[in-house]
Each structure stands twice: as C-alpha cells, then as structure tokens.
Amino acid sequence: MDAPAMPPLGFHSLFDFHACDVARLADREVVRAALLDAVREAGGTVVAEMFHQFEPHGVSGVVVIAESHLTVHTWPERAFAAVDLFTCSPTLEHGRVEASLVRALGAGRVERSRHERG
Amino acid sequence: MDAPAMPPLGFHSLFDFHACDVARLADREVVRAALLDAVREAGGTVVAEMFHQFEPHGVSGVVVIAESHLTVHTWPERAFAAVDLFTCSPTLEHGRVEASLVRALGAGRVERSRHERG
Numbered sequence: 001m002d003a004p005a006m007p008p009l010g011f012h013s014l015f016d017f018h019a020c021d022v023a024r025l026a027d028r029e030v031v032r033a034a035l036l037d038a039v040r041e042a043g044g045t046v047v048a049e050m051f052h053q054f055e056p057h058g059v060s061g062v063v064v065i066a067e068s069h070l071t072v073h074t075w076p077e078r079a080f081a082a083v084d085l086f087t088c089s090p091t092l093e094h095g096r097v098e099a100s101l102v103r104a105l106g107a108g109r110v111e112r113s114r115h116e117r118g
Numbered sequence: 119m120d121a122p123a124m125p126p127l128g129f130h131s132l133f134d135f136h137a138c139d140v141a142r143l144a145d146r147e148v149v150r151a152a153l154l155d156a157v158r159e160a161g162g163t164v165v166a167e168m169f170h171q172f173e174p175h176g177v178s179g180v181v182v183i184a185e186s187h188l189t190v191h192t193w194p195e196r197a198f199a200a201v202d203l204f205t206c207s208p209t210l211e212h213g214r215v216e217a218s219l220v221r222a223l224g225a226g227r228v229e230r231s232r233h234e235r236g
Contacts, residue, residue: 009193010200012132014233050168052182060187062180064170068191069180073204075127075236082128082235084202086191113233115132117200118193 009118010068010088015098017081019108025074025081028053028061034104035063035070042096044070044087067092081105086117127236128186128206133216135199137226143192143199146171146179152222153181153188160214162188162205185210199223204235 024030032051039046044065051061057077063070067089074081085097094114102110142148150169157164162183169179175195181188185207192199203215212232220228 006196009196009198010191012200012202014130014235016235047170047178048168050166050180050182052165060165060182062168062182062187062189064168064178064180068200069178069189071180071187071189071204073128073186073206078124078127078236080127080236082130082204084130084204086189086200086202088191115231117132117134118196118198 008116010086011094012084012086012115012117013094013098014113015083015085015101016111017083017101017105017107018079018110020079020081021106022076022079024105025059025079026057026076028059031059031061031072031074034101035061035072037104038097038100039063039065039070041100042092044092070097081107124236126234128204129212130202130204130233130235131212131216132231133201133203133219134229135201135219135223135225136197136228138197138199139224140194140197142223143177143197144175144194146177149177149179149190149192152219153179153190155222156215156218157181157183157188159218160210162210188215199225
C-alpha cells in the first residue's frame with residue numbers, strides 16, 4: 001500500500017500585470033516600495049532584498065521572505081510586470097499581495113496561475 | 119479587428135527536485151555553487167546573487183541574471199528543492215539549467231512545468 005500523499009510544501013503564484021503605470025514600472029525605488037509594502041501588508045517577513053535597474057529601462061527585483069520569495073521584472077515599454085510569489089506558509093495570502101501590487105503599479109489587468117510545489 | 123497577438127516576453131519554468139542529496143541541500147555554499155554553475159553552463163549572465171541559510175536547516179537563494187532570474191528553496195528534511203527559472207532570452211535553454219542542477223543536487227526525480235509570461 002502506498003504511503004499517504006504528503007501535503008504540498010508551498011504554493012507558487014505567477015502574476016502577469018498588464019496595462020500598468022509606465023512611469024512607476026521604470027523607477028526602481030517605486031517598484032521596490034511596491035514589493036516591500038505588498039509583503040508587509042500580507043504579513044510576510046522580509047529576510048533580504050535586491051533590486052536592479054536595467055538600462056535603458058526595466059527593473060528586476062527579489063525579496064527573500066521567511067515564507068520563501070517574491071520577485072518582479074518590469075517592461076515599461078510594454079506597460080507590463082511579471083511577478084512570482086512562492087510561499088510555504090498557509091497564513092500569507094497571495095490575494096493580498098496581488099491586490100497591493102495592482103494598486104501600487106496601477107495595473108489594468110492581471111493574469112494569474114497558482115501551482116502546488118513539493 | 120484585433121491587433122496580432124504579441125509573442126510572450128519570457129518563459130517561466132517551475133522545477134521540483136525530489137530525492138536529492140540531503141547534505142548538499144543543507145549547505146549554502148554547495149547550493150550557491152550549483153545555481154551559479156547552472157547559469158554559466160546555460161550561457162546566462164549573472165547580475166547579482168543572494169543566498170540565505172535558514173536555521174535549523176534549509177537554504178533560500180536567488181540569482182538575478184541579465185535574462186531574468188533563478189531561485190531555489192531547499193528542504194533537506196524532505197530531500198526536496200523547489201527551483202524556478204524565468205528567462206526573457208530565447209538562447210538560455212531551460213533544459214540545460216535543469217540538467218546541471220540534477221547533477222549538482224543529486225536529484226532522483228524532477229517534476230517540471232513551463233509557462234509563458236507577458
């Protein structure tokens with residue numbers, strides 16, 4: 001007989017934010033504040049963070065959280081930001097992170113998918 | 119008439135590495151070398167990196183690459199590592215990164231999924 005299946009270790013959400021505010025996507029400090037605020041609003045714990053401004057434009061950023069991670073890559077020329085959120089805590093709600101980022105980036109449309117990990 | 123669809127900006131792979139070498143998953147420097155080597159073997163360009171050792175065990179790490187990012191979270195107690203690779207370059211082959219990590223982490227089984235972004 002097989003052992004009972006283990007519950008997933010975590011959940012991974014991929015968020016595509018379309019029709020965003022272009023000026024915000026181009027500004028590393030705005031993008032950085034958006035991610036850190038989203039983690040805090042959802043009750044996450046920031047362990048480390050790193051944001052990189054690309055030339056001629058675009059920002060890549062990562063927040064390592066005690067619950068796993070949140071990353072962003074922005075394409076201001078497409079008004080687009082790709083975000084992924086991986087958590088191994090049942091208490092950090094992905095919907096709260098999404099809602100916070102929609103407001104902060106001025107997103108007009110979001111595509112999302114959610115995946116079990118582990 | 120609708121405008122023609124834009125091609126995806128990037129591809130995002132989620133890799134679940136099971137039945138890994140437990141000692142390797144517990145060692146930050148081994149995990150760090152595994153990710154950096156995997157990026158280099160696939161021809162990626164490292165922009166920044168950050169690896170964090172959790173207590174009592176487990177490593178979280180992120181490599182920001184010019185082509186986007188590679189992250190890892192390890193659970194030595196489950197012989198498991200969750201990896202995600204996001205690239206906006208057609209030349210960086212996800213299969214090469216996966217193969218390199220399988221060797222470096224001693225993974226016995228891999229589950230993968232691949233998603234268009236943007």
